Amino acid sequence: MALAASSNLVVRLVWGIDLLLLLTILLLLLLLIAWRFKLMLEASRTERLFSLWEPLLIESLEETLTEVPRVAKRDRLTWLRLWNRFSESLKDPVREKLNHLARMVTMDQSALEFLRKGNRAEKMVAMTALGQLREERAWELLLTLAHQKEPLLSLTAAKALLRIDAERALPLIVSLIAIQEEWSAPGVAAMLREVGPERLTPSLIDAVLNAAPHQAPRLVRYLSLAWPEHTIPVIHQLLSTAQYPETLTACLKLCQDPDMLGVVRQCLGNAHWQVRVQALNALSRMGTVEDIPRVLACLEDEEWWIRYRAAQTLTQLPGMTPERIDELARAQASPYAHDAIQLALAEWQA
Amino acid sequence: MVELLIEIIQWFFLLYFMALNIAYLALSLISFFCLSRYLRQHVLRELPSRNTNFEPPISLLVPAYNEEATIAASIRSLLQLDYPEYEIIVINDGSRDETMAVLQAEFKLIPFPDAFCIRLPIQAIRTVYRSRKYPELRVIDKENGGKADALNAGINVSRYPLFCGLDADSILQSNSLRRLVQPFLEDSRTVACGGMVQAVNGCEVSGGFLVRAGLPRNPLALFQIIEYLRAFLFGRMGWSPLNALLIISGAFGLFHKETVIAAGGYLHNTIGEDMELIVRLHRHLRLAGRSYRITFAPDPICWTEVPEDWRTLRNQRRRWQRGLADSLNLNKDIFLHRRGGTIGWLAFPFMVFFELISPVLEMAGYVVISAALISGYISLSAFFAFMLAAIGCGVLFSVVGLFLNEIDLRTYPKVQHLLLLFVVSVAENFGYRQVISFWRFQATIQWLRGQEAAWGKMVRTGAASRSSPPTERPAVASD
Numbered sequence: 065m066a067l068a069a070s071s072n073l074v075v076r077l078v079w080g081i082d083l084l085l086l087l088t089i090l091l092l093l094l095l096l097i098a099w100r101f102k103l104m105l106e107a108s109r110t111e112r113l114f115s116l117w118e119p120l121l122i123e124s125l126e127e128t129l130t131e132v133p134r135v136a137k138r139d140r141l142t143w144l145r146l147w148n149r150f151s152e153s154l155k156d157p158v159r160e161k162l163n164h165l166a167r168m169v170t171m172d173q174s175a176l177e178f179l180r181k182g183n184r185a186e187k188m189v190a191m192t193a194l195g196q197l198r199e200e201r202a203w204e205l206l207l208t209l210a211h212q213k214e215p216l217l218s219l220t221a222a223k224a225l226l227r228i229d230a231e232r233a234l235p236l237i238v239s240l241i242a243i244q245e246e247w248s249a250p251g252v253a254a255m256l257r258e259v260g261p262e263r264l265t266p267s268l269i270d271a272v273l274n275a276a277p278h279q280a281p282r283l284v285r286y287l288s289l290a291w292p293e294h295t296i297p298v299i300h301q302l303l304s305t306a307q308y309p310e311t312l313t314a315c316l317k318l319c320q321d322p323d324m325l326g327v328v329r330q331c332l333g334n335a336h337w338q339v340r341v342q343a344l345n346a347l348s349r350m351g352t353v354e355d356i357p358r359v360l361a362c363l364e365d366e367e368w369w370i371r372y373r374a375a376q377t378l379t380q381l382p383g384m385t386p387e388r389i390d391e392l393a394r395a396q397a398s399p400y401a402h403d404a405i406q407l408a409l410a411e412w413q414a
Numbered sequence: 415m416v417e418l419l420i421e422i423i424q425w426f427f428l429l430y431f432m433a434l435n436i437a438y439l440a441l442s443l444i445s446f447f448c449l450s451r452y453l454r455q456h457v458l459r460e461l462p463s464r465n466t467n468f469e470p471p472i473s474l475l476v477p478a479y480n481e482e483a484t485i486a487a488s489i490r491s492l493l494q495l496d497y498p499e500y501e502i503i504v505i506n507d508g509s510r511d512e513t514m515a516v517l518q519a520e521f522k523l524i525p526f527p528d529a530f531c532i533r534l535p536i537q538a539i540r541t542v543y544r545s546r547k548y549p550e551l552r553v554i555d556k557e558n559g560g561k562a563d564a565l566n567a568g569i570n571v572s573r574y575p576l577f578c579g580l581d582a583d584s585i586l587q588s589n590s591l592r593r594l595v596q597p598f599l600e601d602s603r604t605v606a607c608g609g610m611v612q613a614v615n616g617c618e619v620s621g622g623f624l625v626r627a628g629l630p631r632n633p634l635a636l637f638q639i640i641e642y643l644r645a646f647l648f649g650r651m652g653w654s655p656l657n658a659l660l661i662i663s664g665a666f667g668l669f670h671k672e673t674v675i676a677a678g679g680y681l682h683n684t685i686g687e688d689m690e691l692i693v694r695l696h697r698h699l700r701l702a703g704r705s706y707r708i709t710f711a712p713d714p715i716c717w718t719e720v721p722e723d724w725r726t727l728r729n730q731r732r733r734w735q736r737g738l739a740d741s742l743n744l745n746k747d748i749f750l751h752r753r754g755g756t757i758g759w760l761a762f763p764f765m766v767f768f769e770l771i772s773p774v775l776e777m778a779g780y781v782v783i784s785a786a787l788i789s790g791y792i793s794l795s796a797f798f799a800f801m802l803a804a805i806g807c808g809v810l811f812s813v814v815g816l817f818l819n820e821i822d823l824r825t826y827p828k829v830q831h832l833l834l835l836f837v838v839s840v841a842e843n844f845g846y847r848q849v850i851s852f853w854r855f856q857a858t859i860q861w862l863r864g865q866e867a868a869w870g871k872m873v874r875t876g877a878a879s880r881s882s883p884p885t886e887r888p889a890v891a892s893d
Contacts, residue, residue, distance in 0.1 A: 074424055079799045082803050092814070149460060192458060250599060
């Protein structure tokens with residue numbers, strides 16, 4: 065009796081679950097259809113907005129428009145996205161012409177509102193727009209966001225700050241680069257490249273020289289975006305004094321000046337193979353005939369990458385010809401050294 | 415006594431069924447929130463991007479075995495990817511057809527005295543070739559050793575710190591690499607990232623890239639579309655934020671090379687080498703106490719052809735189930751290990767109880783419930799109640815996968831596609847899923863009995879309509 069009652073209970077429970085499932089599935093179907101229609105309506109609205117505004121955006125590059133349509137409140141974010149996309153595809157002086165149009169339709173206000181009260185996506189779009197608009201009123205909020213841990217959000221804020229006032233923002237942002245470990249290198253490089261070497265160089269050099277040893281590598285890699293004549297002394301100094309292998313490798317990647325040959329040659333004996341590899345790369349750019357024996361010695365290194373780079377470096381040194389290199393290959397006792405040279409020779413001749 | 419036994423069995427199946435579906439429900443909720451957040455975070459992806467030369471270079475590894483029909487087109491499309499620095503390494507794994515001849519003719523290959531370090535043991539390499547026309551393309555011609563061996567050979571020869579494992583028929587989008595590398599840029603702990611894989615059947619492909627998504631006519635392919643949406647958008651998206659993703663598809667995954675080498679590379683003695691590697695990476699890194707992430711990115715997409723005949727599908731699903739069993743068995747140390755974290759205490763037990771054992775329990779459930787009905791121990795009402803519950807949950811999660819696709823990728827733009835896929839989501843659970851479960855059940859039994867597994871032959875139908883890619887690589891935007 066108890067079993068029968070229990071069984072009935074189970075069966076009723078399962079029927080209950082079945083009903084719930086059916087209702088949930090039907091609800092999901094309705095949601096799917098509703099969502100799709102919502103997207104279709106949005107797409108249609110967006111297309112209308114684009115076909116109205118794209119010609120106006122293009123026209124605003126040629127002449128200053130005096131009359132423009134109003135943008136409905138629900139279209140403001142879409143308008144900002146269109147405007148961002150359009151302006152990001154342009155080079156700097158031309159972009160400025162779009163700012164007047166954005167202010168005419170009070171998009172500066174809308175962007176500020178999105179920045180203050182919007183969700184993550186709205187904030188991201190707003191930050192990009194406010195940077196483009198050089199909107200000072202967004203400064204404090206952007207500064208706060210630039211310090212946040214979330215990398216995409218903080219990097220976008222940093223980029224906006226640099227666009228608003230590069231001179232003022234650079235020291236702050238450059239110091240953040242050293243701290244914000246999760247800022248992607250391509251993202252930072254794109255941001256600094258936009259600033260330009262003239263403005264970037266002093267702040268970056270200052271930051272590199274004052275950075276804590278473990279933070280320096282994160283900054284040194286961007287020295288390639290600064291003026292070389294200013295960065296050479298810094299690189300020279302770091303190569304002579306830095307202990308962290310990451311700093312040394314970052315500096316060696318940037319070595320171009322023959323005056324640094326001495327310190328580069330010293331790095332060939334560094335305990336870390338990554339440093340030795342970069343030293344060989346540097347020698348390939350500026351080495352002399354005197355370096356041939358040093359490079360040949362690296363062919364005996366236990367690390368494959370050292371042997372490979374040494375062989376490649378040989379092909380780049382002055383006075384080296386394929387015949388000479390082939391001769392050197394045959395003179396190598398080690399089959400690994402011989403193989404590395406044959407590979408480098410084949411690449412050189414390909 | 416028999417009634418008591420039936421009662422106990424009934425409660426056992428009911429509790430198992432509830433636990434399984436609560437777990438799936440939790441995964442789908444996590445997926446929904448994480449997908450929404452991911453889309454909001456990456457809203458600026460629509461902006462034009464430029465190469466900065468700070469992007470990490472990538473080695474694309476393409477193992478090829480008897481791929482004469484598609485290899486040239488695949489490689490041509492890979493040569494057109496929008497990414498600043500990458501190399502392509504095709505590993506001809508002892509093909510018995512004209513794969514090598516096709517490659518030589520199409521890409522003007524010349525033998526190259528490539529020197530590299532054998533960091534992972536592999537079968538003998540006969541020759542390494544380099545393309546005269548495309549210096550970034552190299553081809554390894556080697557003795558047959560299986561997919562794992564081919565990938566390990568590619569790893570040995572590769573020059574770059576990240577490698578991306580691809581299938582020879584994978585079709586990427588031009589921005590796929592750019593998107594797949596993002597997790598590595600956003601979080602330096604990332605050691606592996608999987609992308610989304612979708613069925614190319616019924617789609618239009620031109621120039622090596624997908625131009626229009628479409629739905630196939632073949633019902634098997636349609637069912638698999640739903641399966642893939644479910645598996646990726648809530649299976650993987652659900653586990654990724656917990657750092658408990660146990661599988662990255664061999665068709666499209668990006669890895670930190672040194673981490674993979676340190677873990678031992680791909681294993682030869684398993685048929686599920688892609689999953690086994692991921693499980694082993696987790697085990698290796700967790701037990702070493704290292705901070706790491708293995709993640710899934712929903713927006714870089716790889717398109718691949720799915721089987722349209724029963725035989726190929728059966729072989730594939732049996733292989734996957736055996737691969738699952740192998741992967742779990744070979745890494746069982748992590749199971750409930752004190753340092754196992756979400757892997758040892760959540761994902762691994764989930765895989766054992768809800769993926770490995772579930773086909774066996776499902777088949778047992780059908781047998782028991784049918785026997786109980788026939789012998790009168792349960793009523794027809796009870797029978798239908800249970801069957802509908804099982805089917806209903808299957809439909810529910812298939813529709814959830816479809817819904818997540820609507821939020822994220824919106825792969826199929828037409829309303830009629832959406833409605834058809836909904837119908838397929840329902841129809842999938844009336845026969846198709848049961849057949850798949852049966853094959854998985856067979857595979858589990860075969861594995862337990864130690865029977866040998868084989869890859870089987872994929873019958874390629876060219877199920878996507880394709881036109882030839884252009885011969886020149888388009889200019890890449892750069893500063």
